[in-house]
Amino acid sequence: xxxxxNIDHIATIRQARKTFEPDPVTAASLxxxxxxxxxxxxxxxxxxxxxxRDVRLLKEMVFTKLNLEMAxxxxxxxxxxxxxxxxxTLVPERRQEITTEGGLDVVSQKETLAExxxxxxxxxxxxxxxIDPEESQISVSRDVGAQYIELHTGxxxxxxxxxxxxxxxxxxxxxxKTAQKLGLQVNAGHGLTYHNTGLIVESLDVxxxxxxxxxxxxxxxxxxxxxxxxxxxxxIRHSSQKQQSNRKDDY
Ligand code: PXP
Numbered sequence: 001x002x003x004x005x006n007i008d009h010i011a012t013i014r015q016a017r018k019t020f021e022p023d024p025v026t027a028a029s030l031x032x033x034x035x036x037x038x039x040x041x042x043x044x045x046x047x048x049x050x051x052x053r054d055v056r057l058l059k060e061m062v063f064t065k066l067n068l069e070m071a072x073x074x075x076x077x078x079x080x081x082x083x084x085x086x087x088x089t090l091v092p093e094r095r096q097e098i099t100t101e102g103g104l105d106v107v108s109q110k111e112t113l114a115e116x117x118x119x120x121x122x123x124x125x126x127x128x129x130x131i132d133p134e135e136s137q138i139s140v141s142r143d144v145g146a147q148y149i150e151l152h153t154g155x156x157x158x159x160x161x162x163x164x165x166x167x168x169x170x171x172x173x174x175x176x177k178t179a180q181k182l183g184l185q186v187n188a189g190h191g192l193t194y195h196n197t198g199l200i201v202e203s204l205d206v207x208x209x210x211x212x213x214x215x216x217x218x219x220x221x222x223x224x225x226x227x228x229x230x231x232x233x234x235x236i237r238h239s240s241q242k243q244q245s246n247r248k249d250d251y
Contacts, residue, residue, distance in 0.1 A: 001201060001239055003232050004038035004067055004189070005031045006212025010224075011041075011049035024050065025057045027224055031215075032064060034228030038087075040210055042069035043076060045093060052079060059083050067210070069130075072109070072116040081119055087126040089150055089187075089210075090116070103132035103152040106140045114144040121145065128187060133175030142182040150187040150210060151175050153200060157191025169203045176204055194218070194234060201238035209235065 010027040014020070028039045039062045041050045058066055068085040070076045071093035080088050090113070092104045106113060106129055117127045128148035131137040132155075141149050156168035172188065179186045188200060189210030197209065211231060219227035 001206065001235055002037035002208045003035065003228070003235055004040045004065075004187075004208050004210040005036040005215055005228055005231075006040040006042070006069075006210060007031060007216065008040075008042050008049045008212060009216040011051070011054060015049055024054050025061065028058055028062055030223070030225045031228045032062070034225035035232035036064070036228050038065040038067050038208060038210075040067040040069060040089075040212070042091070043079065045071060045073055045076060055079070055083055055085070059085060067128075072113055077116055077119060080125065081123040084123055084125060087128060087148070088120050089128040089130055089148075091130045102154070103134075103137065104129055106131060106137050106144060110140055110144055117145045121147075128185075130190075133171045135174075135178055138175060138178045138184070139182060141179075142184055146184065148185045148187055148207075149175075149179055150189055150208075151179075151204075151206070152190050153188050153192055154190040156200070157193070157196055165199070169199065172200075172204055176206065194231065197231070197234060198238040201235050202242045 007024045007027045010022050010024040013022055031039060039058060041055060043050050043055055055068060065087060066085040067087040067089055068080055069089045069091050070080060072090050090104055120127050127146045128150050129141045129146045130150045130152060131141060132152050138149060151172055156165060156172060159165040159168050176186050186206045187208040187210060188204060188206045192211045193214040215227050215231055
């Protein structure tokens, strides 16, 4: 299971003073040294954190996989097509939101999304859609040409007791199965922390986990390389626990 590290909030600190530090490009190098398999940035329409210059420089120096989160808005799509990150994850975006709220409504924007996805794929970019684990959203994601979906784990992260957490896990597992049957590759993310990621790793066999805020928060105290390597170790530990229990079930 691969770890994608979202470094937006390094840029949030920089933009608090509109200065040159801390530089998300440096953060990307250190995150990679710590074991990040993917570097993610969200180029928002209001440019509140990541700037165009960051995406351009990251494209030059990220040798693993650069995942650009973005809205399906014409100006931003133009930039993506020009810079050509390895992957684009389309997300819903509202000016007033603090972070991405809810998944993309693929069903109601089928035609627009199909066109945007075609443009991105023609530029050689892999396309992922950030969606809630709903059957209709998943099947339309395949119809509009996405290769990946990213299942929104936000409601799982918000669950406050084991019963509701269990229900959210079941929903995500159903989403994963449905998507795999349709031939989609499946990622997951949002709201994941050092406390709630283990259960996700043990319950969902996804390709990539996308984590931002919790890793960057820890990096303030321990440094980004260490914060990333601690998350990476956590994922590896829980993956091998799962493999061991699967093996026991086989006997
Ligand atoms: N995945 C997507 C599509 C997102 O929009 C975000 C937030 O930028 C994340 C994952 C990471 O979420 P968090 O910062 O809560 O870990």
